[in-house]
Amino acid sequence: MEALYLKDCYVREFEATVLSVTDDKFVVLDRTAFYPKSGGQPYDTGVLISDGKEYKVVFVGKFDGQISHEVSEPGLKEGDKVKGIIDWDRRTLFMNYHTASHILSAIIHNETGAKISGNQIAEEKTRVDFNLENFDREQIGSYEAKVNEVIDRKIDVKIDILPREEALTIPSVVKLKDAFPPEIEEIRVIRIPEIDDQACGGTHVKNTGEIPHIEIFKAENKGKNNRRIYFRFA
Template sequence: METLYLKNSQMKEFEANVLDVTDDRFVVLNRTAFYPSSGGQPHDTGKLVCDRKEYPVTFVGKFDGKISHEVSEAGLKAGDKVKGTIDWDRRSLFMKYHTAAHILSAMIHSETGAKISGNQIAEEKTRVDFNLEDFDRELIGSYEAKVNEIIDRKIDVEIEILPRDEALKIPSVVKLKDAFPPEIEEIRVIRIPDVDDQACGGTHVANTGEIPHIEIFKAENKGKNNRRIYFRFF
């Protein structure tokens, strides 16, 4: 399956062929721009259209290496040609949150040396978890201000897919605790020049200027060496 969103997060529509349908609900295509739930980023929604009939896409997940589109209408079958359309308001919001999370993570790492241990994006707020023995709550306001300053600089966000060995030479690429398994031969790197280089399979804005200002509204301890920051847009 060709994963179109990995090379072009801005793609709103695409054409594809149906490879398989299970239980009249779970549709596998030969190519897709729909993002499946993964890495803390929720799945896309939207629709597939075939012969003028619409099949709303309500969930997208990856199972056994294949991306499955759950539709709420029956009727699609293997061999059908479809046009896919992404719910752009939902995707755009998650892209903005995801790129903002990268910038905030870069600030935390730069200031404290902490590695990011997880994140969860949602419609109303997003959280970032990082491994740190303790944090100075007085510094949180400075993180917020620095993230907003980078947003205002309107920096282009670049996508590169690099050979594993080359990607892992970039010191800041792997901020997540768990390293990539040996079978991963290529690594997709999201680059915000002079701010962050991070391995990531999610979708992102094309320019930081697309992101609203953030507000860090909550910070908490989540156990030994685990800290959590929540932010939202305003």
């Protein structure tokens, strides 16, 4: 299966062939632009169209290495040709949030040395978790201002798919606690020049100037050495 979003996050329509259908609703395609729920980013929604009939895509997940599209009604079968259309408003919102979370994570890491231990993107807000013993709430306002300054600089965001050995020579690539398993031979790196190089499989904007300004509205302790910041678009 070809995941089109890995190289181009702006593919919003595509054509594909149905490889399999399970229980009349779980559809696997030979290629897709739909993002599956993964890495703290929600799944895409949209439609699959075949022979003039629309099938709403209500969930997308990745199981046993295959991206599965859950459709709202039966009818699709193996071999069918389909046109996929992404719900672009939903996708754009999550791209904005995801790139903004990379910028915020990089600023926190650069200023405190904290490792990012998780994130969760949602429609109304996004959170970033990081490993830090002391939580200086007075710094929070400075983080917000610095993220918005990066947004205003309108920096191009690059996608590089690198051999594992090359990617792991970039000091800032792996800030998440869990290392990549040995079977992963290539690593996708999202690069915001002078700000962040981070391994990531999610969808991102092409330029930071596309992102609305953020507002950090909540910060909390989540146990020993675990801190959490929530932000939304202002």
